[in-house]
Amino acid sequence: MDQLVAESTPLKRTMRTFDLTMLGIGAIIGTGIFVLTGKGALTAGPALSVSFLLAAVCCGFAGLCYAEFAAMAPVSGSAYSYAYLAFGELIAFVIGWDLILEYALQAATVSAGWSGYFNKLLEGFGLHLPVELTAAYGTNPDVTTYFNLPGFVIVLIITWVLSIGINQTKRTNDVMVLIKLAIIVLFIACAVWYVKPSNWQPFSPYGVYTFQPGSTQPYGIVPAASIVFFSFIGFDAVSSSAEETINPNKTLPRGILLSLAVSTVLYIVMTMIMTGVVPYQDFAKYIDAPVAGVILETGMNWLAVIVNLGALIGMTTVMLVQLYGQSRICYAMSRDGLFPKFFGHVHEKYRTPFKGTWFFGLLTAFAGGFININVLFELVNIGTLSAFIIVSAGILWMRKTQPNAPRGFRAPGVPVTPILAIVFCFVLIAGLNWETWVRFAIWFGLGLIVYFGYSRKRSKLGLEQKAGADTKVAATED
Template structure:
């Protein structure tokens, strides 16, 4: 029984079972994919809440979250060059730890990608409504937010968010070339708007607003408040900003020369996004005193522009926010479908999710299934309280991938690696420590919801996945092989 739960796939088995998706993604496309996933909600929404939590030291919080993701990103890059197939952390765990752990991580990633796309669609709807109001167009308030999400206002359905998710789903379904071009164009526009904001507003920075730089220290509780304040709690909040770079590794089977391009795309996107985040937060907290962010916590960038008097810039930045959130949803839904595609191919999900359309060379049915599910969730469900669930699911995946690099270096030191994470074992150990620190900053309610999701996943695995796994058709490896990370010869279907 234990051997079946820990049965592994070899790299050869994973690559041999890959189906012919189109290989068109290059380093530039992967970097744009990573930036598209990272830069969005973090700059346009979370900077307000983060400034109230850490003050001007929010820039350090972003750096702390980036360092955590950087260490984990190096581990992802090594695995991506070693196991160049769709599935990201799910596939890596299948090679390193076995089927049960792989399923659990895949189940976590479904939570991460789908839930983040749904939550971002709610934020996208808010910015879209503001943009329309600027032209004198007002949608019925009942159709501008999920049921009960707007205090004092009767709302039933988030129509704009529902529609934008369906449009993104269509782009994903018609082919990777269309997805790549759409994402590249939107990310370039978004970066141009962010740089324009920096260039136009940096002259309004008042260094006096940076004092005190860290009013709440590293970690503290304010009198009368149950929520922690300081650099680390703010880092736990803005960590959400960096979620998505791991989706780059999901594109392995659609990438040209993945051994080299995947690591580059992951690392480049993290570095560029971190520099922009730090620059933006320093400028914003230099223009507006950090307590004043309470007046516009939901739209902090707009509040900063109002303080400068550059009203003409507001429309452009609102457009940038829309584009930024659109690329986040596009990459999250892309990663979602590729994870389920990989799990279906291995027999852990029904074949429906792994069928590749002959015309578009994409998992058409699975893409539309999860696209509709995410659109409905964003349209109907009040998911504000579930933001932290995305974080805990992602941090758990980061820990498993980092531990996997340690384990594979020990059990398969001579395996081919197109990229080797520097500083092993220190790098993956630091990634695990940083992730554990950020997890510790989450609430107990988040842990309860995570355990419930985990329990549902175990029911799916033992009720369906274990019996339908493709590994059921091969001879069981010896216990010594399981412990060493070696598997049987690749299956020939």
């Protein structure tokens, strides 16, 4: 741990508690409210608010574990670095490989939702893009599409902002998050007057967990929590900013926990209002734009343009944080020798991992532009839940093996807190379908091939061990 913490960083320290909180809120509030609430309402009914609370409790327990690690080892890499510290290189590589998929898939998936809202905003002004350029091939069976042009362009713009400096990134994010929060508060203040308590009956039509006749998709509070868990993904990216944070031992835990708390309250209030205005069965008509559907039911058409703008800003901040976290994890893995040096190159002027940022930005832009990734979004959930399990288990292990290590923040209630985090994560994983498990296993297998075929031979740790062994052999021969 001393070696890890003592390493100097070429990255620029400018982030404070407010910036980190905005970073977390920027990552959390976006797709969950503006896209997933429709599918969530159909899965759990008005009890969707309980599903959000369940997902938030799971993230809360895991967030406490992240906060302790972030205060103990304030380095880039998030769960990858924490796994490296607790369990060593192999487990760390697997989690890093897992997080790369998580961040890339989420950013690409959100770019598709962003494109949908952007097209609606253009239509409000009487403008229309060619249909063929509004979505990836096969996204809509009723319309022939080939390329998601708006999603492609916004990912490139975000990549450019990320590549030119952390100051530009945090200012852009702070402004967008404040605008997004203002629009959400405006929606709540306007829509609450249209709530009909009768729409909340029955509150939990599918119970905790059930299967409907003729359906392979589970229904109820737990399956809906497994879906909307996607909404909370991103707070872990806050911890990846450790080497760009001022006084990270204190500011990182505060940023993680504050962003989770604010986002949870807003999610619960929003879902109660939405299911109170529109009967949960009717969200089948508004599955792609549930908030717009609520506005349509209230007749407040003037609010539609504002909310569409809020959705665009909300999803922009989600993509920004995901691409930011991905570049920092790859930077940390490259520094440890598990990835090529290309990803660890820091630009002399901008002091950002410039090449790695553009590599994954372009990859994500083309993936979101050409491939229908919506069917893979549950892979993001299982990947993140796996990372949460490893980080929580790491706290248990570190408390046992290094009980006296300096900790700027100590997760309360250990060992109960990390154990509950692990249990909740397994409960949410159980709510995912079997295809997600198969896809995750394939990605996991590819990661092991990369590790044993490339990373293990070139890792800093492996080279140190080899040098030590060679020294021993030389001494023995002498």
